[in-house]
Amino acid sequence: MMLLERYIAGWRAQDANAILATLTPDCVVIESFGPVYRGHAWVEQWVSTWLAENGCVLDWTIHDLQSLGDLEIVEWTFHYTLRGEERTFDGATIAKLRDGKISYLREYATTDPLYDWRGEWKSI
Template sequence: MHSYIDAWRLHDVDAVLTTLTDDCVVIESYGPVYRGRPRVEQWMNAWFAAGGRVDAWDITTHAAAGEFLMAEWSFECTWRGQAGRFEGCSIARLDGDRIAYLREYATSGPLYAWTGTWRDQQ
C-alpha cells in the first residue's frame, strides 16, 4: 500500500502498475471501477493529462492481517486548477506481493468535534 501511494505522489504510472496484479480491481471512493492494469494505466494517464496532480497523500494509520491491508490517509490534489482535500481509507487484498483488489472510501465533509447538539451541522 505504501508503494502504491508513494508512486501516485511521484506521478509515476509505471511504479503504480508494478504494485498491482494484471487482473486487479481498483474502486475509487466516488464510484469508478478500474479492472486490470491496462485500465488503471489508461485512467492515470488521462487524469495526469487533464491536469490532475497529487499534492500530498499521507498515511496516518495502517494495519495488515494476512492478505489484507488497511490504511487511513489524508489526500490533497489539484484537479483542473482546483485544489481539493479529504480524508479517507483504503482496504486492499494482496495476491502474493501485489494488490489484487483496492477499495477507497472518503469522508463526505470536513471532520469536526460534535458538541452534543445537532445544530452544529449546517
C-alpha cells in the same frame, strides 16, 4: 515498505509504472466516488487521463497503516489538484493482496471535514 505505501508513493511521484507494479494484472481498483478500474490497461488509462487533466498529488499523508496477512488497511488525507481545482479530503483504503501484489483496492472518503461532536449536527 508495505504495498499500499508503494502504491501511494507511485501516485505522489506521478509514476504510472510504479503504481502498476503494486497491482496484479487482473486487479480491481474502486475509487471512493464510484469508478471501477479492472485490470492494468484500465488503471494505466485512468492514471494517464488524470495526469493529462493536470491532476497532481500535492500530499497523500498516511495516518495509520495496518497489515493483516493478505489485507492492508490505511487511513489517510489526500491533497491534490485536478483541472485547476485544489482539494483535500480524509479517507481510507482496504487492499486485498495476492501473490505479493494488490488484487483488490477500495477507497472510502469522508463527505465533510471531521469535527468533534458537541451535541449539535453541523450537516447531514
